[in-house]
Amino acid sequence: MLTIHNLYAGYGDTNVLQGLDLELGKGRIGCLLGDSGCGKTTLLRCIAGFECPTDGRILLDGQTLVGDGTHRAPERRPVGLVFQDFALLPHLNAANNVAFGLSHLPADARRQRVADMLELVGLSHYADRLPHQLSGGQQQRVALARSLVREPKLLLLDEPFSSLDAGMRQQLGGDIRAWLKALDMTALFVTHDQQEAFVLADDIGIMQAGRLLQWDTAYRVYHEPACREAADFLGGGAWLPGRFDANSSVNTELGQLRVSGEVTFSHNAAVSVLLRPDDVVHDDDAPLRAEVVSKQFRGAMFLYELRLISGTVLQSLVPSHHDHEVGEHIGIRLDTEHCVVFADHRR
C-alpha cells in the first residue's frame, strides 16, 4: 500500500531523514515512535507533500507520490492529514468543517456524507457547534472526520493525542482504532508515547536520528527488538553480560540461558542479554540472591532495582504485597524461555 524507499530529506546542511525504508500494508495502522527531533514529523510531511525529500521515493498504491523526478502537489495526493492542533476553521461549525473538503460534491450528497461521518464519530448532536464550543476530544473527532470524509487512501495523524489529557487518550485511542478498522483505512501516525503506540498501532517503527531502527508488528518490536537501541527505547529493562556458547546458549552469572532466533556469535564471544522487568521474578525460596537498590511503587506492582554480586543491576516487576526494604537481599529467578542477545561492544 504505502512504500517508502531510501528516503532522504533535510534543509541546509542538516539531514533529517537518512535513507529510510518502510512498507505499510492495506488496512493496517502504523506508528512512528521516536523522541522529538528524530525526523518523524518530517517523514509525515514528506508523505503529505508539504516537505520535499532530497532523494528516494514514496509510492502509494503503486503510484509515485514523489521521486523519479515527480513531485505531486499536496492537494493532488489521496492522503488525509490530521494536524497536531487539529487546525479546525474557527469560523465554521462542526458540520461545515467536515464538509469543507467536499466542495466538489453536489449539496445533497455532501450533506449525506457529512451526516454519516458525524454519526460514525458520535458527534451527530454537535453538528452546529463552533470549534471553541467543543471539548478537546470532540475537536479531535471533528478533525478526524474532516479527513476521513474525503475517503483518502492513507490517513496521516501528527501526534494525535498530544493536546488531550491522559484519560481521554485511552478512551479516544480505542475509539479511533475501531473507526479506522471499520472503514478499512490505512493509517500512519507519529508519537513519542509508547502507550499511545500500543493502544492504536498494528505496526510500530522506532525512529532515531533520521533512521528507522526497526519496523515490525507491535508484539515483535517489544519481544524481539532488532538492536540494542530499539530495545532500550521501547520497554526498558537491563543488560546482563555473558559469554556465547556454541549450542545457541549464553553462559551468565545467573546460569545458562537459551537464545531465541538464528543469532550466532563465535564461541566465547562477549554478549549482552536483554532482561525485561517481567523476565526477572521474585521467589523467596530461590537460592539466587540480589540486593534491593531502589524501589518504585506502581500500585499493583513494585519495580525493584536489584544488584547482583557482580555489580550488574537488573529490574524486576514484583507483586506489591512483596514489600522489601532497600538494602535487603531477596531471592530471584529468571522466567524466560528464550533471551534476546546482542554483541557487547563495550568490552
Added chain:
Amino acid sequence: MTAWRLAALAIALLMLLPLGVAVGALATPTGDIWAHLTEHVLPAVVRNTAGLSVCVAIASAVLGGTAAWLTAMVDFPGRRFFAWALLLPLALPGYVIAFALAGVFDYSGAVANLWQSLFGVRMPRLGAGTASAVCLSLTLYPYVYLLVRQAFVTQGQRCLEVAQSLGMDRLTGFRRVALPMARPWFATGVALVVMETLADFGTVKVFNFDTFTTAIYGAWFGLFSLPAALQLSALLLLFVALAVAGEQFWRSKARYVSRDAAARPRYLVVSRTQALLACTFCVLLFAVAFVVPVLQLVLWAIEMASSEITLRYWSFVRASVSLGVMAAVFVTLLGLLLGYSERRAPGIATTWSVRIATLGYAMPGTVLAVGFFVAVSATGDWLGVTLTGTILVMLLAYAARFLAVGYGPLGTGLQRITPNIDDAARGLGVSGLSLLRRVHWPMLRTGVATAALLVFVDVMKELPITLLTRPFGWDTLAVRIFQLTTEGEWQRAAIPALAIVAAGLLPVLWLHRHSDRH
C-alpha cells in the same frame, strides 16, 4: 480594597466627563447658530466625514492587507527589509505627510514640471477629499498591516496546509481559508483606522476639507459657540461609537494560535515575474508613504536651517518636550493606579472601570478638548477660580486619549507578577514597600518605560487638543507646523516636522522589536 475600587471608578468617571458634557449639551438650545449649522454646514460635513472614512478604510485594508500577505508569506527580494520598513510611515503624522506630499506634487514642483514636459498638459490636481483620503491611507495602513501580518505569520502557512490537505490549490486556500481566518484582524485594524480618520484634524485642515473635527474647531473659534461645538461633538461620537462597537466585537474574535515553535517559517516560492511584482508593490508603497515625504522635508529643512533654527524654535521644542514629559508621568501614574486596582480589588466594577477608562483612545481630540474645557471651566466657576488658562485641561484630555496606550504595557507587566510571586516573596520574608521595590519594580520597569515613551511620543505628535486648549506661551512643534501650513509656508514647517518624525521613529522601532522578525 474599597479605596482601590473607588480610585478606578473615579478615573473612569473622569474619562467619561467629556462624553457626558457633549451628550448633555444636546439639550441646550443654541438657536440661530444651530439653524445655520444644519442648513449650511452639517450636510457637507456628514457626507465628507462618512465618505472619507469609507475610502480610507478600503484603501488601508487593501494596502495593509497586501503588504502583510507579501511580507509574511511570499519569498521575494527585499522581503526582510520591507517587513519592518513598511511600519515606518507610522512615524509620520497625517498632517506632516499631507503638506510634504502637497509640496512634492505642487503646481510649481519638480513632478509637475516633469509631467508637463512629458505629456504637454498640466498635471491634474486631486480634489481636497481625494488628497486627504490618500494621505490618511498612507499613514494609517500600518494599523491593518501590523495586525493582519501577525495573523498571517502565525497562521498563514498552516491555513494553506489545511486547505491543501483537503484538496485545494494555493489560490483557493488563500481565498477560502487564509482570508476568512484573518477577518477578525482585518476588521480590528480597519476599525482603528476609521477611529483615527474620524479623529483626524491636521490632515484635512491642510487640504481645507470640511469634516466634523474642523467644524467643531470652526464652531468654537469661528462662531465662538461652545454649545454648538459640543453638539457637533455629540454627533461625531455617534460615528465613533459605530467604529468602537466594530472594533470591540472583532477583537474578541481575534484569537491567536501560537505557531508550532519547531516549525520553520516557510515562504511561498513564486515565479520571477510574481516576485518582481511583489517587490515593486512594496518599493512604491514605501517610497510614497515614507521616503519621498521625508526627502522633501529634508530638502526644505536644509534650505531653511539658518533662518529657522532660532531661539523661538527652541521654545517650541521646550513646550513639546515638557508637555510630553508631564503627560507621560501623569498617564503612567493613572495607568499604575488602574492596574493595581484591578489587582488588589478585582471584580466586575473594577473591570468595567478599567475598560471605560481606557476607551478614550477612540474619542477624537477635538471632542476631548471641548468637553474637558467646558467641564473644567464650570468647575472653576463653581470653585471661584480660573482653571481654563492652565495646562490642566490639556493634561486631562491627553490622559483620556492616551491612557489606553499607556495602560497596555503596564497591564501586561502587572499580569506577569502573579499572586504566586507575591506569596513566594512573602514566604521569604519580603513584604510591604520592600516587596514593591525588590520584586514589583524590577518586573514592571520595562512596562513603565514603554508606557512613558509611547505617551511622550504621542503627545509630541498630537495636534487638536494642544491647538484648542493650550494656554498662552505653550506653542508646541505640532502647533507651529499647523500655523505655518495654514499660511502655506510649507518650507518653514519642515524643520519642526522632521523633529516630530524623529521622535515618532522611536516607538516604531520599539514595535518592530516586539513583533515577529521573520
